[in-house]
Amino acid sequence: xxxxxxxxxxxxxxxxxxxxxxxxxxxxxxxxxxxxxxxxxxxxxxxxxxxxxxxxxxxxxxxxxxxxxxxxxxxxxxxxxxxxxxxxxxxxxxxxxxxxxxxxxxxxxxxxxxxxxxxxxxxxxxxxxxxxxxxxxxxxxxxxxxxxxxxxxxxxxxxxxxxxxxxxxxxxxxxxxxxxxxxxxxxxxxxxxxxxxxxxxxxxxxxxxxxxxxxxxxxxxxxxxxxxxxxxxxxxxxxxxxxxxxxxxxxxxxxxxxxxxxxxxxxx
Amino acid sequence: xxxxxxxxxxxxxxxxxxxxxxxxxxxxxxxxxxxxxxxxxxxxxxxxxxxxxxxxxxxxxxxxxxxxxxxxxxxxxxxxxxxxxxxxxxxxxxxxxxxxxxxxxxxxxxxxxxxxxxxxxxxxxxxxxxxxxxxxxxxxxxxxxxxxxxxxxxxxxxxxxxxxxxxxxxxxxxxxxxxxxxxxxxxxxxxxxxxxxxxxxxxxxxxxxxxxxxxxxxxxxxxxxxxxxxxxxxxxxxxxxxxxxxxxxxxxxxxxxx
Ligand SMILES: Nc1ncnc2c1ncn2[C@@H]1O[C@H](COP(=O)(O)OP(=O)(O)OP(=O)(O)O)[C@@H](O)[C@H]1O
Ligand SMILES: [Mg+2]
Numbered sequence: 270x271x272x273x274x275x276x277x278x279x280x281x282x283x284x285x286x287x288x289x290x291x292x293x294x295x296x297x298x299x300x301x302x303x304x305x306x307x308x309x310x311x312x313x314x315x316x317x318x319x320x321x322x323x324x325x326x327x328x329x330x331x332x333x334x335x336x337x338x339x340x341x342x343x344x345x346x347x348x349x350x351x352x353x354x355x356x357x358x359x360x361x362x363x364x365x366x367x368x369x370x371x372x373x374x375x376x377x378x379x380x381x382x383x384x385x386x387x388x389x390x391x392x393x394x395x396x397x398x399x400x401x402x403x404x405x406x407x408x409x410x411x412x413x414x415x416x417x418x419x420x421x422x423x424x425x426x427x428x429x430x431x432x433x434x435x436x437x438x439x440x441x442x443x444x445x446x447x448x449x450x451x452x453x454x455x456x457x458x459x460x461x462x463x464x465x466x467x468x469x470x471x472x473x474x475x476x477x478x479x480x481x482x483x484x485x486x487x488x489x490x491x492x493x494x495x496x497x498x499x500x501x502x503x504x505x506x507x508x509x510x511x512x513x514x515x516x517x518x519x520x521x522x523x524x525x526x527x528x529x530x531x532x533x534x535x536x537x
Numbered sequence: 538x539x540x541x542x543x544x545x546x547x548x549x550x551x552x553x554x555x556x557x558x559x560x561x562x563x564x565x566x567x568x569x570x571x572x573x574x575x576x577x578x579x580x581x582x583x584x585x586x587x588x589x590x591x592x593x594x595x596x597x598x599x600x601x602x603x604x605x606x607x608x609x610x611x612x613x614x615x616x617x618x619x620x621x622x623x624x625x626x627x628x629x630x631x632x633x634x635x636x637x638x639x640x641x642x643x644x645x646x647x648x649x650x651x652x653x654x655x656x657x658x659x660x661x662x663x664x665x666x667x668x669x670x671x672x673x674x675x676x677x678x679x680x681x682x683x684x685x686x687x688x689x690x691x692x693x694x695x696x697x698x699x700x701x702x703x704x705x706x707x708x709x710x711x712x713x714x715x716x717x718x719x720x721x722x723x724x725x726x727x728x729x730x731x732x733x734x735x736x737x738x739x740x741x742x743x744x745x746x747x748x749x750x751x752x753x754x755x756x757x758x759x760x761x762x763x764x765x766x767x768x769x770x771x772x773x774x775x776x777x778x779x780x781x782x783x784x785x786x787x788x789x790x791x792x793x794x795x
Contacts, residue, residue, distance in 0.1 A: 330688050348692040360685035364707040364784050373703070377695035405784040425693060 281306040281461045282327065282429065287336035289322055295486035296322050299336070302480070302489065309455055309462045311472035313515065314482030320465040321357060323487065324431045327463065328354045340429060350374060353427035355435050359418040361406040367393065367417050368402040374425035392420040396450065412443035416450075423454065430455075432464045436471065445503075448474060452499065469515050473508050474501055481518050491518050574754035579761075582754040589743070594762050596739040600656055600728040601766075604663025605721055611664075612671030612720075613713070619672075620679045620705070633672060641665040642730040649735045659731040659739065666727035667720035674716030678709025711785040714778045721770045725763065740766075 282304035289297040296319040304310050312320055325331040327338055329348040338345040340352055353374075361370050368389055375385045393399045396416040406414055415435055422430065435451075436444045452475055455462055466472050472479045479493040493515060497507055556576045562568075563575040570578060583590070615633075619625045645662050652658040682704055690700050732741025740759050747756040778785075 328692065330691065348688070348694075350693050353692055354688075356685045356689075358685070360683065360689060362686060362704070362707075364710070364782070373689070374693040376703075377690065377693040377699050407784060 278305045278307055280304070281308070281340065282463075283339040283342075284327070285337050285339075287323070287326065287338065288334045289319065289326060289331070290334050290486075297326075297333070298486035298488045300487065300489055301336075304461060304463065307459050307461055308478070309464070309476045310478055310480065311476035312463065312465045312480045312482060313467065313469055313472050313519070314480075314487060315484045315519065316467075318482045318485045319487035320482065321433050324354065324433050324463065324465055328352055328431050330354075350378065350425050351427050352429040352431070353422045353425060354431040355418050355422050355433060357433040357437065359406075359414045359435075361414055361417055361421075363406055366403050366405055367398055367409070367413075370406070370417055371421045371424050373421060378425065388424055389420075392424050395423070395454070396420045412439050412447065415439065415447060419447075419451070419454075428460055430460050430462045432462065434465055434467060437467060444468070444471070449500075451475065456499065469512050469519075470503065470508070473511050473515070474503055479511075479515060481515060571751040571753050574757070578754040579758050582752070583758045586755060586758075590758065590762055593738055593740050593743045594766060596656070597659075597725070597728050597732070597741065597763075598766060600659035600731070600739065601663050601721075601724040602770075603656070604660040604665075604727065605667045605724040607660065607664045608667035608671055608720060608724070609717065612668050612716075613675055616672050616675035616679060616709075617701075619676055633669070637669045637673070641669075642727060645731045645734040648731065654735055654737075659728045659736065662731040663724035663727040667724040670716045670719040670723065671713070672716075674712045674719075675709055678712025679705045681712075682708045710782045711778075714774065714782065717774055718771055721774060722767050725767050725770070729763065 280303055282302070284300060284302040287297055287300040287302075288295075300323065312323070314320055322331065326333045327340075327345070329345045329352065345352075362373065365373065371389045371392055372385050375388060380388075390399065390402075393402055396419055398413060398416055398420065401409065401413060406417070409417065415438075419435065432451075436447050439447065448471055455475075464472070464475060469479075473495055476495055479495060480489055481491040481493065482488065483490045493511060495508075495511060497505065501508065560575045560577060563573055574582075615629075619630050642662060644665060645658075648658040648661045652661050686704055686708075687700065690704060695703070728739065729741040729744075732739040733745060736742040740763055744756050744759045747753070747759060
């Protein structure tokens with residue numbers, strides 16, 4: 270297992286005073302952040318606070334208004350297959366079968382037919398879709414689509430993985446299963462992962478650290494380290510109390526014994 | 538796909554009832570045959586002249602399909618160029634949109650002067666009417682791609698050619714097929730109108746002849762023949778679409794409603 274201990278590793282992603290605005294709308298406000306190699310980082314925050322925008326900047330799809338992002342010491346200038354992204358709504362190609370979807374990145378990298386076939390079959394087995402290789406996305410369930418999207422990104426073997434609410438649209442059951450699978454894959458891979466999620470339990474179950482963002486314009490309000498060893502017990506008292514803390518910071522639950530100052534940016 | 542017997546029997550019975558009612562009403566009200574002949578008169582007109590009907594239908598079919606084919610080849614080519622060239626988008630495309638707003642069949646008399654009296658002037662009109670739906674639909678289909686699908690290609694360093702072949706082109710197929718169906722029906726109409734203007738063969742010519750001799754029964758038979766012609770073309774395209782675009786929501790919907 271490559272990803273057991275989180276401490277004492279070199280820095281992989283470095284974000285400095287990142288600012289993003291669209292016209293007059295400020296979306297990201299001076300975010301600075303450092304992510305260690307092999308770390309699993311989760312980002313939670315209110316809807317519209319700029320989480321997806323943050324990931325898109327990190328993935329090089331959007332050039333930030335100000336500030337900079339370095340990965341492996343190099344400034345991010347544009348997209349790179351080594352730093353790959355799973356989009357909020359799976360973004361499978363409707364005209365491609367599961368197999369062809371997973372093969373896409375490899376095709377674009379001009380890999381040989383046989384190498385592609387081997388790699389894709391391997392990944393379909395990994396995510397449990399080997400029997401559905403010939404299915405089109407519309408013939409799959411929501412969970413299967415997310416698995417396919419995950420397999421597709423893993424196919425190009427990136428060392429940084431950005432996941433934008435990959436399990437957001439799923440039922441609770443499927444979500445738990447996929448979380449376990451993601452954890453298993455990550456533990457064996459040594460990849461650095463940044464996961465955006467609405468689900469605080471998911472963040473606490475998976476991540477080494479949980480970043481809590483403010484309402485728009487998104488700033489980092491708090492960073493919560495989760496020290497517990499993996500695999501974690503979802504029902505543990507420690508996670509439950511961390512959950513209360515996180516929800517409290519998000520303004521969703523009263524923080525007992527502490528008078529909360531309302532967030533000045535808070536709007537309904 | 539298995540169609541339940543009831544779904545076949547129902548329309549067949551309905552049409553038989555309709556024909557019977559028509560026959561009965563014409564008899565009871567004593568409608569003159571040159572205004573509305575009974576179905577039986579249509580049948581005898583058909584059996585007497587099916588050979589002529591077939592020959593002229595072939596002509597119209599050639600004109601329509603010839604014009605359509607030309608419009609498909611040029612239309613798709615043009616759509617691709619417009620999407621990939623800002624210059625064309627700024628210059629030729631607005632011109633095309635203006636032409637689109639014109640009644641194309643009004644060009645028919647001019648076409649006789651420009652292209653001549655024969656088949657080609659009819660094909661030219663069929664081409665003109667079919668060209669625009671193909672271009673407009675294909676342009677939209679090539680352009681309206683989910684941004685994430687394009688971004689994924691950027692992340693994976695796909696080439697321009699990859700983006701065209703693997704994303705824009707397949708994305709445009711359902712739109713293209715929608716355009717093709719409209720274009721086919723229009724090209725048949727275009728050919729007919731062109732024959733009205735100046736022709737000595739084709740179903741448009743034939744229907745005028747039938748009209749002059751007050752042979753209403755035969756005129757109606759010709760119209761039915763035209764409907765059949767369009768239907769055959771549409772069904773052929775529909776089948777092709779199911780083969781080529783099995784993933785499209787539109788196709789799925791058609792499958793469900795057939
Ligand atoms: N390309 C763009 N142009 C203009 N505004 C944009 C653009 N992209 C995002 N925004 C705006 O930035 C804000 C943040 O969007 P973003 O998608 O990053 O939020 P989010 O935190 O991911 O929300 P959610 O949790 O609902 O997915 C929104 O107000 C959105 O309208
Ligand atoms: Mg988002």
